[in-house]
Amino acid sequence: MPDPIFAYIDPGTGSYVLQMAIAGALAASYAVRHYWGRLKGLLSRKPRATDDAGR
Numbered sequence: 001m002p003d004p005i006f007a008y009i010d011p012g013t014g015s016y017v018l019q020m021a022i023a024g025a026l027a028a029s030y031a032v033r034h035y036w037g038r039l040k041g042l043l044s045r046k047p048r049a050t051d052d053a054g055r
Helices: 011-043
Strands: none
Touching: none
């Protein structure tokens, strides 16, 4: 049986992991919002604007 390893994670590492998790969640939400808007714009069929000059 292997010997137990006595290791710890210091508070700085835990804080860094938390910051990276929050940054990843925010980046993912921005990407989804951005690309959803572009996809929605491509799929929607809006009538083209016409000139009032009567051409």
